[in-house]
Amino acid sequence: MTRAARVLVVEDDDGIRDLVDLVLSSAGYEVLTASDGAAALQVIGTVHPDLVLLDMRMPVMDGWEFARRYRARPEPHAPIVVLTAARDAAQRAAEIDANGYLGKPFDMTELLAIVSHHANPT
Amino acid sequence: MAIKAGSQFGPRLRETLSRITEEAAHLLGVEGAGLRLVDGDELVRVAAYGPEGAVMARERLRLDESLSGQVATTGRPVIVDDPDAEPGQDPVYRAMAKLHGFRSWLGVPLRDQERVIGVLVMQSRTEQRFGPTDVRLLEAFAGQATVAIENAQLYEREHERRRQLEAVREVTAWLASETDLATLLERISRLATELLGVGSIAVYLWDEASATLVPRAWHGFGDWLGDVRLKLGEGVAGTVAQRRAGVVVDDYRTAPYAQPIVLERSTASAVIGEPLLYEGELRGVITASAAIGERTFTEQDRQVLALFAVQAVIAIEHARLHEARDRALAEAEAARGRAAFLAEASAALATSLDYDATLAQVARLAVSTMADVCTVFVLTEDGEIRRGATAHRDPTQASLTEALARYWSGSVSPGSSVATAIRTRQPVLNAVISDHHREKIAQDAEHLKIMRTLGYRSSIVVPLHARGETTGALAMFVSGAGREYGPADLSLAEELAGRAALAVDNARLYREARRAIQVRDEFLSVAAHELKTPVTTLLGFAQLLLSQLKQKGALDDRIVGRALQAVERGASRMSRLVSQILDISRLEGGRLVLDRQVTDLAELVQGIADAMQTTTTRHTLVVRTSGRVSALVDPLRLEQVVTNLLDNAIKFSPQGGEITVELAQPSPDLVRLVVRDHGIGIPPERRQHIFERFYQAHDGDHASGMGLGLYISRQIVELHGGSITPECPLDGGSQFSVELPTGRPDGATESGTERAP
Numbered sequence: 007m008t009r010a011a012r013v014l015v016v017e018d019d020d021g022i023r024d025l026v027d028l029v030l031s032s033a034g035y036e037v038l039t040a041s042d043g044a045a046a047l048q049v050i051g052t053v054h055p056d057l058v059l060l061d062m063r064m065p066v067m068d069g070w071e072f073a074r075r076y077r078a079r080p081e082p083h084a085p086i087v088v089l090t091a092a093r094d095a096a097q098r099a100a101e102i103d104a105n106g107y108l109g110k111p112f113d114m115t116e117l118l119a120i121v122s123h124h125a126n127p128t
Numbered sequence: 129m130a131i132k133a134g135s136q137f138g139p140r141l142r143e144t145l146s147r148i149t150e151e152a153a154h155l156l157g158v159e160g161a162g163l164r165l166v167d168g169d170e171l172v173r174v175a176a177y178g179p180e181g182a183v184m185a186r187e188r189l190r191l192d193e194s195l196s197g198q199v200a201t202t203g204r205p206v207i208v209d210d211p212d213a214e215p216g217q218d219p220v221y222r223a224m225a226k227l228h229g230f231r232s233w234l235g236v237p238l239r240d241q242e243r244v245i246g247v248l249v250m251q252s253r254t255e256q257r258f259g260p261t262d263v264r265l266l267e268a269f270a271g272q273a274t275v276a277i278e279n280a281q282l283y284e285r286e287h288e289r290r291r292q293l294e295a296v297r298e299v300t301a302w303l304a305s306e307t308d309l310a311t312l313l314e315r316i317s318r319l320a321t322e323l324l325g326v327g328s329i330a331v332y333l334w335d336e337a338s339a340t341l342v343p344r345a346w347h348g349f350g351d352w353l354g355d356v357r358l359k360l361g362e363g364v365a366g367t368v369a370q371r372r373a374g375v376v377v378d379d380y381r382t383a384p385y386a387q388p389i390v391l392e393r394s395t396a397s398a399v400i401g402e403p404l405l406y407e408g409e410l411r412g413v414i415t416a417s418a419a420i421g422e423r424t425f426t427e428q429d430r431q432v433l434a435l436f437a438v439q440a441v442i443a444i445e446h447a448r449l450h451e452a453r454d455r456a457l458a459e460a461e462a463a464r465g466r467a468a469f470l471a472e473a474s475a476a477l478a479t480s481l482d483y484d485a486t487l488a489q490v491a492r493l494a495v496s497t498m499a500d501v502c503t504v505f506v507l508t509e510d511g512e513i514r515r516g517a518t519a520h521r522d523p524t525q526a527s528l529t530e531a532l533a534r535y536w537s538g539s540v541s542p543g544s545s546v547a548t549a550i551r552t553r554q555p556v557l558n559a560v561i562s563d564h565h566r567e568k569i570a571q572d573a574e575h576l577k578i579m580r581t582l583g584y585r586s587s588i589v590v591p592l593h594a595r596g597e598t599t600g601a602l603a604m605f606v607s608g609a610g611r612e613y614g615p616a617d618l619s620l621a622e623e624l625a626g627r628a629a630l631a632v633d634n635a636r637l638y639r640e641a642r643r644a645i646q647v648r649d650e651f652l653s654v655a656a657h658e659l660k661t662p663v664t665t666l667l668g669f670a671q672l673l674l675s676q677l678k679q680k681g682a683l684d685d686r687i688v689g690r691a692l693q694a695v696e697r698g699a700s701r702m703s704r705l706v707s708q709i710l711d712i713s714r715l716e717g718g719r720l721v722l723d724r725q726v727t728d729l730a731e732l733v734q735g736i737a738d739a740m741q742t743t744t745t746r747h748t749l750v751v752r753t754s755g756r757v758s759a760l761v762d763p764l765r766l767e768q769v770v771t772n773l774l775d776n777a778i779k780f781s782p783q784g785g786e787i788t789v790e791l792a793q794p795s796p797d798l799v800r801l802v803v804r805d806h807g808i809g810i811p812p813e814r815r816q817h818i819f820e821r822f823y824q825a826h827d828g829d830h831a832s833g834m835g836l837g838l839y840i841s842r843q844i845v846e847l848h849g850g851s852i853t854p855e856c857p858l859d860g861g862s863q864f865s866v867e868l869p870t871g872r873p874d875g876a877t878e879s880g881t882e883r884a885p
Contacts, residue, residue: 021665021694028687029672042782065782091660093653111664114671 011125012036014055016046016072017089018064022110026059026089029114030121043072050076057125058086059108062098073102085124140287144280145175148273152248153177155269156262160230160251164189164196165238165277171196171247182228183251185220194218196247199235203244205263208233209256225251232257236266238274245274285428292432295323296439303443307450313345316414316440321347323436324429326416328396332358332365333404333412333444341365341413348417352393363387365413368401372410374430376400380417395419400430402437406445414440466620469497473624477631484517486635490602490628491519498617499604501529501584504592504628505546506600513546516600525582532578535571549589549601555625556589557618586612590625594633602628658705662698669694708836715843722762722847724871729757729766729799733789736770746784749774753791759799760871765844769852772837773803773864780862781807799868806861810854818854 013035017023023039030037038055040046044067046058058076062069073086085105089112090098099107106120145163153161160178164171169191176184191197195206195217208217209232217233225233230251238246248270250258303319306312313331320329328348332341340357358366364385368375377383377399381391390396396417404412414437418424473493480486487504494502504516515533520526545556558565561584570576584605592600602625606613613621669691676683714720730753737749770789777787790802810818819842838852845852850868857863 019661019665021698022661022668024690024694025665025668025672028690029668032672032676032687065779091657091664093657110660111667114668114675117668 010034010036011056011121012038012053013121013125014038014040014046014049014058014084016040016043016058016064016069017061018042019061022061022089026117029117033118033121035121035125043067043069043075046072047075050079054082055084057084057121059121060086060088060102060104062088062090062092069098070102073104077103087120087124141277141280141284142175144276146177148276149175149177149248152250152266152269152273156234156250156252156258156266158250158252158257160228162249162251163238163246164200164249165246166191166200166244171200174246178251179228182224182230184249185224186218189218194221195233196235196249199237199247200244203237203239203242205234205236205267207258207263229253231255234258234262234266236263236270238270238277240274240278245277248273289428289432292323293435296432296435303440304446306443307447309444309447309451310344312443312447316443317345317347320414320416320433320436323432324416324425325423326418327422328394328417328419330365330415330417331404331412331440332369332414334369334410341369344412349394352389356387356389358387363390364399364401365415368403368413368415369410372403372405374400374402374434376425376427376430378424381420397422398424400425400433402430402433404437404441404444406441411441411444462616466623469493469620470623470627474627477627481635481638483632483635483639486631487517488519490624490632491517493628494602494604494621494624495519495521498606498620498624499588500607501525501582501605503529503603504600504632505550505603506632507550507598513550513601528578528582532575532582535575545587545589546601546603549591550598553591553593553598555591555618555622556587557613557615558587559612559614560586583607588613588618588621590618590621592625592629592632594629599629599633599636655705655709659702662701665694665698708840711840712836715840720843720847722765722844724760724762726758727761727763727766729759729761729801730755730791732763732767733770733791733801736767736774737789740771740774740778744778744784747778747781748786750786750788751791752788757791757793757799758870759868761848761868762844766848769841769844769866770801770803772841773866776837776864777803777805777807777862780809781805783807793870797870799870801866801868802863803866804857804861804863806859809856809860809862812856819852 013030015023015026015030015037017026017039018041020041023041027037027039038049038053040049042064046060047067049055060069060072067075069088069090076086077083086102088095088099088102088104088107089110090107091110092098095107095109098104105124108116108120149161149163153159160176160183162173162177162184163175164184165174166172167188171189171191171194173184173187189196191201195208198216199206212222212226221233225231230253232252232254234250234257235247237244238248248266250262250266252258303312303315306315313333317329317331320331321327326348328346330346330349330353331344333344334340335342338357340359343353343356346353358369360366360370364375364377364380367385375385377385380386380396380399385399394417397420399415399417401413401415403410404414414433416425416429416433476489476493477486480489487506490504491502500521501518503518505513506516508514518526518529518533520529545558549556563580566576566579570579582605585607587603587605589601589603591598592602602621604613604621673683673688673691676687711720730751733753734751737751741747741749774787774789781787785806787803787805790800790804792800792802794800819838842852845866845868848868849871850866853865853867855863855865
């Protein structure tokens, strides 16, 4: 039996982080959380995620810096889906060469759909 | 009438005198004859017959020094038989008589009625040559000769008069064709010297404004005459002007007319003057003067000058009218040019609302008509004068101007014309910029070199006014000799500046309006963005709970608890955002009202710190205070300030650590609150903006919130009469000091309200 896909949620807002954690956990995903880019890199140092859900505007280390450093690490690289409240969510995603994006506020079904599309356990 | 030397008589008179002398010699059959005419107390030789130099050796004899004089004085003939035996005879005559062998001498007077006008002299080599018959014969001849001489003199005078009249007519016909006043006056002066045969002429014009005669053209005087001003009655010219009639002065040097400077600088002795009258109005005076001993003037000279003056004043009036017409035409032309230019300027300035384009347009307009270089200076909000735009007629000068601008080191020095024009709100005209001035203001040799190369000759600086305020200045320069700005240029520059100021102000308002719209757009964008985060949480948890209810028919208590917690946080965050937006609206409308109460700040701060401590585990909030600190403040508003400062301190020290709040009362009427964190601090280039609306010191990366917290905090503190200051401690982090007046906490007013300004 394949293991559940592992999703790393990088988000500074406690409410959204908790929400995404709950929704994905309920759907059977293994969920890891981090409140900023630096914390996320620490998590990745020990566990490889299958998908990164990434907020862009965060204190300490933002989404742009996280993406740059993550890509600079040796393989494997999980796909990145951007979570953003910015009007031009697509542009944000393009800026860091992300695999997809989800604009805030988002629907639970949208969240589940995009996660299931990108999260493939390796 | 003064008698000129014989050679200066007219041909008719000269011939008559010679013929009389020669015929008298033939009549008496003698070898020598001569004729002298009386001139004052002298006898002047006018004709001689016989061996060259032997007769009438001396040109002039005094009446009391010779036998000829004796003849003239007594009116009786004199016979000399032996010159050596006659002690009354002139020694020069005796010497010459001896040399040429003359022995006998006879002199008879020339009489006109009782007056002796001259002496006719006969000389013979024969001893005792003259007897009573000779005397009678010669006296009869002398009678005829006198008539002939007087006829000839009359003829000569008439002839001279005609000649002068002719000259005057010729001269004036020619004068009338001269329309340039200065040239005309110069010609009048020169022609008068020729006409009267004198060395010195002065033409004065009457200056109504100063009520003086001003010398405008002259001959035979130095430049010093140009500084002389004569009031009515002063000097010969002033006397002529006062009397409006000609004056003849024989000896200027002792007459009451003498002006000290004229006595000192010239040898003028005999003077005549005539008024220049046009239709009875005094236009000026012309004077002719002769040097000491040169000559005197007669009534006839005065008449000639008067005639000349009548013609001259017509020519002067003609030239004046011409000049006035030319000036009026030129002014009309200039006015039309100015109007066209200003209309064009208004149109050109209306083509753009872009601020920088408008500044450049203003500079270009000035260069297109009235300047070689034009720079527009702008007064910034903080009172600095900055260069806005520069235009050049000669584009190759641009690099020099740029080099020059470097010496301003970004702003204009306070003593400069630009600063003066802006400060005094008055235009500055530097008609001539001297090299001395350049040397004075040059900061170094290179600076001086650039200024000399540009060679600005003249400059105008006009302030730009709009809506009652000075917004900048327009500086214009021209280069090259003889190109100087005058009052007409100044008024044109002011007109241009008036239009330019409006255009620049419109462009500035437009720019500000656009900025305001941009800020508002950004605010809406930020507000929308900020609302999306709590909305995401609310929406997400609601959907999660709904889907659970749908699938399982019941709710999981664990999830409900987390959802409610998130909903509570999200909703209060939205509530806070809405309050901030309302506060901004109140502040801008002046509707934020303080409800002041005597408050213990120590208790207030401690309460806030305790509440906020519960939201974080990474940070330690420490309050340092020494007991009760009372102040008359609005406790709710102040709570907002302290919460905001602590919120920022927590937000911008994400690694956690200690955050201290120090509360002190350095003096009875002052409270100081200092919030210090050890977080990421404020980048130096952003510090000056942190109190601005919608400003976020960490945009893009770390921010959350709308950038309104500090703006609102500052407004609240200032409403309390206090101040808020950011500090950046050397060991990192941020520190905000709030100082508040305690506001009479023990006084009569225990509470009160105040409006925002």
